[in-house]
Amino acid sequence: MRRVKTLYVALIYLFLYLPIFVLIASSFNASKYGTRWEGWTLKWYYQIIDSPLLMHAAINTLIIAFLAATLAAVIGTLGAVSLYRWRFAGKKAFEGLLFVIMMSPDIVMAISLLALFIALGIHLGFMSLLLSHITFCLPFVVITVYSRLSGFDSALIEAARDLGAGEWHVFYRIILPLAMPAVLAGWLLSFTLSVDDVIVSFFVTGPSFEILPLRIYSMVRLGVKPEVNALATILFLIPVVFVSFSYFLLKEKKS
Amino acid sequence: MTEKSLFKTATIGLTGAWLGFFVLIPNVMILATSFLQRDEAAFVRLDFTLENYRRILDPVYLQVFGHSAAMALVATMVCLALGYPFAYALARTRPGLRHLLLLLVIIPFWTNSLIRTYAIRSLLATQGVLNKLLLFTGIIDEPLRLLYTGTAVTIGLVYILFPFMVLPLFAVIEKLDTRLLEASADLGAGRFQTFVRVIIPLTMPGIIAGGLLVFLPALGMFYVSDLLGGAKDLLIGNFIKNQFLDARDWPFGAAASVTMTLIMALMLIAYFFSIRKIGKKEIR
Numbered sequence A: 001m002r003r004v005k006t007l008y009v010a011l012i013y014l015f016l017y018l019p020i021f022v023l024i025a026s027s028f029n030a031s032k033y034g035t036r037w038e039g040w041t042l043k044w045y046y047q048i049i050d051s052p053l054l055m056h057a058a059i060n061t062l063i064i065a066f067l068a069a070t071l072a073a074v075i076g077t078l079g080a081v082s083l084y085r086w087r088f089a090g091k092k093a094f095e096g097l098l099f100v101i102m103m104s105p106d107i108v109m110a111i112s113l114l115a116l117f118i119a120l121g122i123h124l125g126f127m128s129l130l131l132s133h134i135t136f137c138l139p140f141v142v143i144t145v146y147s148r149l150s151g152f153d154s155a156l157i158e159a160a161r162d163l164g165a166g167e168w169h170v171f172y173r174i175i176l177p178l179a180m181p182a183v184l185a186g187w188l189l190s191f192t193l194s195v196d197d198v199i200v201s202f203f204v205t206g207p208s209f210e211i212l213p214l215r216i217y218s219m220v221r222l223g224v225k226p227e228v229n230a231l232a233t234i235l236f237l238i239p240v241v242f243v244s245f246s247y248f249l250l251k252e253k254k255s
Numbered sequence B: 001m002t003e004k005s006l007f008k009t010a011t012i013g014l015t016g017a018w019l020g021f022f023v024l025i026p027n028v029m030i031l032a033t034s035f036l037q038r039d040e041a042a043f044v045r046l047d048f049t050l051e052n053y054r055r056i057l058d059p060v061y062l063q064v065f066g067h068s069a070a071m072a073l074v075a076t077m078v079c080l081a082l083g084y085p086f087a088y089a090l091a092r093t094r095p096g097l098r099h100l101l102l103l104l105v106i107i108p109f110w111t112n113s114l115i116r117t118y119a120i121r122s123l124l125a126t127q128g129v130l131n132k133l134l135l136f137t138g139i140i141d142e143p144l145r146l147l148y149t150g151t152a153v154t155i156g157l158v159y160i161l162f163p164f165m166v167l168p169l170f171a172v173i174e175k176l177d178t179r180l181l182e183a184s185a186d187l188g189a190g191r192f193q194t195f196v197r198v199i200i201p202l203t204m205p206g207i208i209a210g211g212l213l214v215f216l217p218a219l220g221m222f223y224v225s226d227l228l229g230g231a232k233d234l235l236i237g238n239f240i241k242n243q244f245l246d247a248r249d250w251p252f253g254a255a256a257s258v259t260m261t262l263i264m265a266l267m268l269i270a271y272f273f274s275i276r277k278i279g280k281k282e283i284r
Helices: A002-027 A043-050 A052-085 A091-103 A106-120 A126-149 A155-162 A167-196 A199-204 A212-221 A226-254 B006-033 B051-056 B059-091 B095-110 B113-124 B129-136 B150-175 B178-186 B191-220 B222-228 B236-246 B250-283
Strands: B037-039 B043-045
Touching: A002 A226, A002 B059, A002 B095, A002 B113, A002 B150, A043 A052, A043 A226, A052 A091, A052 A126, A052 A167, A052 A212, A052 B006, A091 A126, A091 B006, A106 A126, A106 A199, A106 B006, A106 B191, A106 B236, A106 B250, A126 A167, A126 A199, A126 B006, A155 A167, A167 A212, A167 A226, A167 B006, A199 A212, A199 B222, A199 B236, A212 A226, A212 B113, A212 B222, A226 B095, A226 B113, B006 B250, B037 B250, B043 B250, B051 B059, B051 B250, B059 B095, B059 B150, B059 B191, B059 B236, B095 B150, B113 B129, B113 B150, B113 B222, B150 B191, B150 B222, B178 B191, B191 B236, B191 B250, B222 B236, B236 B250
Parallel strands: none
Antiparallel strands: B037 B043
């Protein structure tokens, strides 16, 4: 029975990892169609570096992810502080809308944002993409920061208020330093979400501003592209490094 | 606390305005669009109609939605069938190993799901690793045509969404009180009876949560069926995408999207009710 169990668990892991390992192995395969092993090569990696389209899309992806994560971290932190500190009219609606972002399927959010940008006459490209990415990252920052804030001793804030600190001072001198690990974790999570998104980006960006997942999408739709294997290998490793970092950051703060 | 603070006003104002502008207004716009008529030049014409919703009930489209829901449902069932014993086995390993094993489930899901879909495609190709493996072991004599079928879409969905099934299952199974299982055995229940009458009811919240987390996103993943499926293996996501970007029939696409959201909302409400009901039963 024990052996059956171990075998079963091993088979599931095989199912989870085999496609990724095959991809990584193919990225070093000299054969163009990857049907046979024809020896080691790094030429697909060089091809990526030499492709201006891909490099451009990669840089665009990083720019959007960096800006979206940073702005979502700022706005999301303010949102979490609002929910934690104050009671205000429309608080329920505020929470409800955050819930809507998390629960509504990507495609529904994608078309609703597309409709908004078209109605406002906003050009589909950098700006529309950035605004959309900030929006879908927001609830994750709010939740991360809020859950850390609710673990605090609120006496700290009351003490500061009693000693005459204004709302800004309380935020800047007390809440922000204490919440910082969660803000950073929220930033990293947002960065990953932004890099990973396909569906929303597909709708809200135009040919003037192409990002990597969309570039890959149009490449692989047309057939086998060995340089995509190399690119996929790199893209597999980036979030692994990033999220591990964020994981250890939170873990360290807990202990 | 009642003093007027510029910081407080600005904070609530900024975040509230963002949510109103980028979440509330766009969703209301889609809802409104679904009741309007199509216009060649300006996307929509301001004429109220229920025609878009009537068209959704057209047998041709119902069939598309049915096929989409069937593929998503099969993917959910496969995830459950594979994931339940897996989560159970994981939850019963020793704590140190357990967390490492769980992390190993999550790692592939940090990668862009588009890339994982592409990885599945290379695996399933006629000249791909899976066919080579099956030919080599002699299980099959001729390469299987797996790619560009509904089965491939289902496999892709299972692969991409599997962690969403395992994590909620793991969470409930880990908390399962083993004394209840012993009690069940002491009272003369066989293993099967204990499983059906004790374990399954107690882990039901996890089963439902995992089911929703797989089924709902599966409906929208248009790139999975684009890369793995044949021309007929459309998901609702493909349908909505086609209406918006190719057919340019926004009102119809909006109606499909509103319908999909409503069905999801109903399922979520049903979920919360069932959770509450199960919670009450436990107390009694």
